[in-house]
Amino acid sequence: MSGSFPDPFGGRHKGTGGGFPGPGLWDALDQLREGFEQRFSNVGGGGRMARGDVRAAVLALLAEQPMHGYQIIHEIEERSGGSWKPSPGSVYPTLQMLADEGLITATESGGKKTYTITEAGQAEVDASEGKPAPWASSGSGSQDSRTGALPKAGMKLAQAAAAVGRSGSSDQVRQAVEVLDEARRRLYSILAED
Known part of the structure; x- marks a missing residue:
């Protein structure tokens, strides 16, 4: 089981060793992006109107x-x-x-x-x-809503992370992981504000 890690989307992906996520993580990020697109495409963005x-x-x-x-x-x-x-x-x-x-x-x-x-x-x-x-x-008037800017920003973030994972060096991947960890902490801190 060395070199593998659990996939939050249900499968298992092989790692590349050296403590860096393998291509499976980037596939998972692509799946996350696609999930955002599917979930939010019919609610305020790109979806069907009457x-x-x-x-x-x-x-x-x-x-x-x-x-x-x-x-x-x-x-x-x-x-x-x-x-x-x-x-x-x-x-x-x-x-x-x-x-x-x-x-x-x-x-x-x-x-x-x-x-x-x-x-x-x-x-x-x-x-x-x-x-x-x-x-x-x-939905254009609600770009700050749950169905507007936030899901789109999440998709763009997942795309950028996947691009670094596919094309970046080990050092670039490490830096990207640090940025994502910091972003996650900052997002939770927003919820913690009064």
Whole structure:
């Protein structure tokens, strides 16, 4: 059993000896990152929004200017601070539905469809005036919440630690472990504050 250590995720990984974590630890950190992504991807970040939210977001953006589908996806992601990126599988059917309802029109140029809001679409946008923008309710306004910045920061930390583990020298790995230990202590001290 020398050279192995228990995996907090249920398995066992071989160590590299010399007291430094082996590649299994970095695999575990990758699993942790993936777990964060799965757990928080549907809560305030990158996850599914209700069909009406996609519809409202598309109409709101097209009320500002004509756009093609990719621009709409990118603009929603940008305005939500990265917390909501609708999939093409939700945006393009919504665009087709809105066109069928006469709320937008599509013109094709250079192989891309550009969508423009109609008077009927603008009337629907005007009727929802005063309501928060759909991307504002997707979690972007709560970047300090449990479903915003903290999980994303944890994912980024796990990615950085995994990168050091895969590519760093023994000394760099030791330094990274010290940094992570200090970060853990400081996080617990935040909870201990009054």
